[in-house]
Amino acid sequence: MRIVRFTLFALFAFVLLGLGALVFLVNSYPTVQFPDPLKQNPATGVRTLFLGTSSMAWTDGQSTWLVDGFFSRQPLSEVAFTRLKVNETQVGAVATEMFKRLNMPSVLSGILVAHSHYDHSMDAPFLAKQYGARVVGSESTLQIAKGQDLPNTQMEVVPGGGRVKLGEFDIQLIQSAHAPTGFTGGFNSKPVYLPAHALQFKEGISYSFVVSHPSLGSGPFALIQPSAGYVEGQNKGVSVKHVFLGMGGLGKLSDAYIENYWQEMVVRTQAKHVYLIHWDDFTQPLIKEGDPVALKPMPKLLDDLPRSLELLNMFSERDRVTLHVLDAWQMVNF
Ligand SMILES: [Zn+2]
Missing domain, CATH: 1.20.5 (Single alpha-helices involved in coiled-coils or other helix-helix interfaces)
Incomplete structure (x- = not known):
């Protein structure tokens, strides 16, 4: 006994x-040492406001559109132990602050969803309903929008890639890859009704976005790579000045992988300015008690930002490219 x-x-x-x-x-x-804090300019011209993960609000003073718009950022305990729903109060508060900082009315022309994991896709249908946008993405993202009763007229599926016009912006969607994190793959073949567990949101297709605007020349000026994955040769023929580079999970991958990723996204596109995105712990809020808050890196268990940052710093010096780590609520003017 x-x-x-x-x-x-x-x-x-x-x-x-x-x-x-x-x-x-x-x-x-x-603990991370960030290089070169970004100088903040007034809200005029073509600009983008970074909002954690790969969520960004883009505007030219006429039309405003989003990449992802994931603002719920539920705490880890909720993600691990409960089924998730949109935190409407929090999403509304972030969106209000976003329009204020952009100095734009509360209207969205589109929401481009990078892939269908919850930290990219979950809040897009809610935001689309609130601000009149159409949700653009893969068939798997469409199923998430259906699960939240978004009307068909506000959905657009771009299967393997394509182009969308949002006001004067022209955005090319390129089929890319997710960072090999162990949470990848799968498609949503049925509507994803809320509440749903985080793992019910399957990846679907992962896109890169190449952005053009007539005020910035005839060719594209920016590439957005939401997830730290790549398809060799995906950016063949793409030349841009600015790259928004997803970092999630990169610190746990090999030196060779990180270098190949940089090669495909930055060297091949001949970019001059790189801004790091999706490096943050997305179980932390963007606004707390009414005040916008700074981002925290991913916990050591899931990523190693100091390591990936050290390598990227080295590559950026070698290739004479400026490197910025974007914090939430920072604006980039073009
Ligand atoms: Zn993902």
């Missing part, structure tokens, strides 16, 4: 210790 009791006690202590270690690891954040 005593042995049984002892074994049970040991087992319980072991589980408790394991849980403690896990909690410690997911709460353990690296």
Whole structure:
């Protein structure tokens, strides 16, 4: 009897210790030195406001559109243990602050969804309904929009890639790849009704976006790479000055992978300015008690930003490219 009791006690202590270690690891954040803080200019001309993960609001003073628009950013405990729904209060608060900073009326012409994981796709249908946008993405993203009752007239599927016009913006969607994180692959073949667990949002197709605007010349000026994946040769013939480079999970991949990624996104496109996105812990809010807050890197368990940053710093010096880590609420003017 005593042995049984002892074994049970040991087992319980072991589980408790394991849980403690896990909690410690997911709460353990690296310290990061950010290069070159970005100078903030007034809200005029073509500009983009960064909003964590790969969420960004773009405007030219006429039309405003989003990449993703994931603002719910539910805390880790909710993501791990519950089924998720849109945090409408939080999404509304972030959107209000976003339009204010952009100095634009509360209207969206489109929302381009990078892929269908919840941290990209979940809030897009809600935002589309609130601000009159159409949601553009893959068939898997369409199923998420259907699950939230978005009318068909506000959905546009771009299967393997294509172009969309949003006001004077012209955006090319290129089929790309997700960072190999272990959470990739799969399609949503049925509507994703909320509440839904984070893992129910399958990746679908991962896109890159190449952005043009007539006020900035006839060719494209920016490439947005939401996820840290690539298809070799995907950017053949694409030449841009600015690259918004997704970082999620990159720090856990090999040196060779990181260098090839840089090669395809930055060297091949002959970019001069690189802005790092999707480096943040998306279980932390963008607004807390009414105040916009700064981002935190991903916990050490999931990523190693100091490592990927060190490599990218090296490549940027070698290739004479400026490198910025975008914080939430920072604006880039073109
Ligand atoms: Zn993803």
